[in-house]
Amino acid sequence: MGLIEEMLAGDILSLARLITILERDGADVPQIMKQLYPRLGEAYCIGITGPPGSGKSTVVDRLTAVMRQRGFTVGIIAADPTSPFTGGAVLGDRIRMQQHYLDEGVFIRSMATRGSHGGLPRATGGVIKLMSAFGKDFILVETVGVGQTELDIMQNVDTVVVVLVPEAGDTIQTMKAGLFEIADIFAVNKADRPGADNLATELEMMIRLRSDQTRWQVPVMTTEAINNVGIEELYGQIEKHRQVLEETGRLSQRRQEQRRREFLEIVESRVSEELLKLVERDKELGQHMAMVETGEVDPYSAADEILRSRTLLASWSRQMTERRPKA
């Protein structure tokens, strides 16, 4: 697999190709990740999430500029279908982004948000590792904070910035969408609009009401990303959060949890994959499936049967052993 060596040597095309392989979840993925793991870099990963229209992409764009000014390299992953980075943008947005598209120190990748639900968070985790091995100092991950899949992606990052706007209104909705629990930093964007101060005050009150604030007091920043206001301060808070995570040992703890989760997800998806093959191949299992399809048996009873059957274990054992020499 020369691709990985080429990528590690700094070849951008190889990086792009490796990302595509990860996205498609091809058979090569385990091999790639095994080679990658000992070579992971020191990248610090920041998630930017929030409701559609809150200006997440502009925040990403401006933060990137601040990081570049300080001489850091940046990787951007846009897993947000409405992001200008993924192509879903009006012309003005695109033109604004161009400065980074032409900058060699910035690598931008949009992720296809379709596909199996477990797939996108895992693939995003893989792409973060690729960019880290490639040598990026910072990785910014943009998702739209509405769906569960998108929240799951945020488990792969070190600091989560939740971007809100005054007219998104209602902090209740933010809480219901699960954004409150995952926020390490709030950014009230478009802060020149009416209601921004109220929103910031409301958020601060809610943060004070929470009890587990001994380690890190979630700051509420106000920004006008489009006018480049408050971005340096936002970057400062990210650095501060990073420092706290490092000093308290929580960064390594967080990454330990990530590895644990990744491991369990891999085992689960491998088991599911093998099961599907078994159902296709195995006569007895196929019969259960047919009876479920016609409605003769309910799926729960059929699942019980299959999981208790000796046949499953025997076929499983055969299937795994057959494959052993090739691996």
Added chain:
Amino acid sequence: MGLIEEMLAGDILSLARLITILERDGADVPQIMKQLYPRLGEAYCIGITGPPGSGKSTVVDRLTAVMRQRGFTVGIIAADPTSPFTGGAVLGDRIRMQQHYLDEGVFIRSMATRGSHGGLPRATGGVIKLMSAFGKDFILVETVGVGQTELDIMQNVDTVVVVLVPEAGDTIQTMKAGLFEIADIFAVNKADRPGADNLATELEMMIRLRSDQTRWQVPVMTTEAINNVGIEELYGQIEKHRQVLEETGRLSQRRQEQRRREFLEIVESRVSEELLKLVERDKELGQHMAMVETGEVDPYSAADEILRSRTLLASWSRQMTERRPKA
């Protein structure tokens, strides 16, 4: 399990309790579903999805009124955190909904949109079955069409209505979010706003460009749900789609696929559950986990080891056999 009998006899509190059990994915779920399967009703299920702010809840509200006028009973499932049905609404919305909250022929349930990604679509599928067994004629499922989890929910319904608004703009974004592929009917809502005609024309053009339009020509309806304009016509198209599905045998085919998917998901989640228990109990597996957490071994290699190990199979076999007498 008196709860199911009580629910089937028309007790609303039992229905609500059963839904809660399904949502929590408790140990009773398989037993409940096994009892439920032979008693499923004839409910027809309609999914209403679209971007935030497109007025999905108002469409649900108005469609419900049309169905009630015709004497049909309705179940509403809101799996959309921004829906007024789930509580995330301004006061005006809530007041509007009240007519249905007080109507005994309408059962409204909001689903927690947090939790494991695979869980919500499966739980929603279960709640649809509960409401069907309860005797509802129509079930309306509202989701926000942004995340993958929310799209997965739509695999449980018979007709998918995608609600768009002119300012959501860009049909490209609709396509990227995967809404185009799942739409059986488009509703361009807030049709009094500028750009509505353009959006409708654009959608119609894109539908004509698709090749697989032999069975059902996806109609583009214009509605002003808030003013009750176009809702009768939308209901008419839903009935028309239902008729086509029934006549071509595609309704039973669609439900066959649903059962197949449900079965595989159950098997997968049961296997994952058992695996997790094994990892906690089994010494060898626990050691692999520890090495993954510290970063000594990459998760892919550890997964390989575990899936090939004889220990897994032996422990599995023991675990499943132990449980056999109890089931």
